Amino acid sequence: QVQLVESGGGTVQPGGSLRLTCVASGFTWDYYGIGWFRQAPGKEREGLSCITRIGSSTIHANSVQGRFTISKDNAKDIVYLEMSSLKPEDTAVYYCAASRSSCSLSASVYDYWGQGTQVTVSS
Secondary structure, X not given: OOEEEEEOOEEEOOOOOEEEXXXXXXOOOOOOEEEXXXXXXXXXXXXEEEXXXXXXXXXXXXXXXXXXXXXXXXXXXXXXEEEOOOOHHHOEEEEEEEEOOOOOOOHHHOOEEOOOEEEEEOO
């Protein structure tokens, strides 16, 4: 049973930092990439970052480039999203997802999703 479990969300002041963690388990096949997405109330799900299984390639959306960094602990199948210089508009539920076929910012290529972790940026 594939499981993706996010953690690390919380409330932080503008300008602050958080590190989100995605623990992936139960794979009986080699996934190609793990991505991070977010969804704010009333908005569409937005792709933020993706990293390939062996960590050799990453993608970041323009909206978070320079502020968010994706990384991976290959030994433990854990993916991190380091977020800095957080803004109120970063408030959302953050999800990680695994794709069999691609490393992309498009939600349509992902096969498995976690339950999400809430990030709130507020003073």
